[in-house]
Amino acid sequence: MGPVPRTLELFYDVLSPYSWLGFEVLCRYQHLWNVQLQLRPCLFKEILKESGNKPPLVPRKAQYMASDLRLLKQHFQVPIHMPKDFFPTVLRKGSVSAMHFLTAVNMEQPEMLEKVSRELWMRIWSRDEDITEPGSILAAAEKAGLAAEQARGLLEKISTAPVKNQLRETIEAACKYGAFGVPVTVVHMDGQTHMLFGSDRLELLAHLLGEKWMGPAPPGVSAQI
């Protein structure tokens, strides 16, 4: 029997492109490191609200984000592409239904969570497609491999108390760890808990775990995208 795997919780929202980058890297490394990855869908806007974090809209910062994502796309090998009207439209429309849907997937068919999350990101952050309409969410779910009937069944549950409560609990858990944005990776190891913010602490995560860092796209791990 090998050493007990360390648990990594990843709190994310498909509205966040940096969440996508962190998600893909952890999905790749979960097969290489002695870790157990727990995907924790939550709501970016609620975390901002509860932490009192109101980042100002700085034009230069928005411009930088576009060029940053263009460079990170190649380096991370994630087909990220900035939606045309991200700040005025996409960000405002939000991801409330999508994140409730992922919460329902996690409760009923957790083995599908990774794929459905990825297909939602592919819509919003690669092909500039909607993720707020029921038809958009169903299309992502079916593309991920859920049967149409299953997907509709899960979609019907997004406004039920158990799903709402579960999403609320996940947001509260992230806040308890000190989150003020997403993604947040929480490392449980040696009786300690470390919270890492963003998608640019992954080499630091490897250092903490005593595992080997081979860049955001480690060779030999076939891309899931």
Place this chain on the structure above:
Amino acid sequence: MGPVPRTLELFYDVLSPYSWLGFEVLCRYQHLWNVQLQLRPCLFKEILKESGNKPPLVPRKAQYMASDLRLLKQHFQVPIHMPKDFFPTVLRKGSVSAMHFLTAVNMEQPEMLEKVSRELWMRIWSRDEDITEPGSILAAAEKAGLAAEQARGLLEKISTAPVKNQLRETIEAACKYGAFGVPVTVVHMDGQTHMLFGSDRLELLAHLLGEKWMGPAPPGVSAQI
């Protein structure tokens, strides 16, 4: 004759701990990569002002910064230590004289800029010592190897027009590249310019340059600290 080295400009302020991390990594890699590093002392607060960036003071963010720096300290091998009263006192006191002093050093004894910058960071961000009083700046300069008389001569120049103008020009150059904070690394290569923000785009920088990334503390490079 080998290929022409690419130029990297590093815009920094000793008030910023993430500037220190970026500075040390680039000082190490300048000996390993085919690059020419230009250190560009500037003023963090002026860049915030000119870009309209007013980050809110979020208690959880301040807490995270303390734990983030504790982890990065080991990983980067930089003896960074959060000053006791950073947000209420140190940040408010600022770095105006220190950054004017570094500008004067850069104009008159550029070969000393790296060492004097490091000694100022050692004061504020390692030993929780003042950097605003003339005596503090002189102590850092002497520790870096400047003769007492030279250091006093440079200190006398910090309120002269040439030094003030040079610092203003450097701030404007950073803004022209799109800066909204520090550190900022500007890469000049193949007729293109890329602006990278923060101390967590250094692996991306290696990727851009086509150079090898060996972590923030590459083996075989003796630490200057």
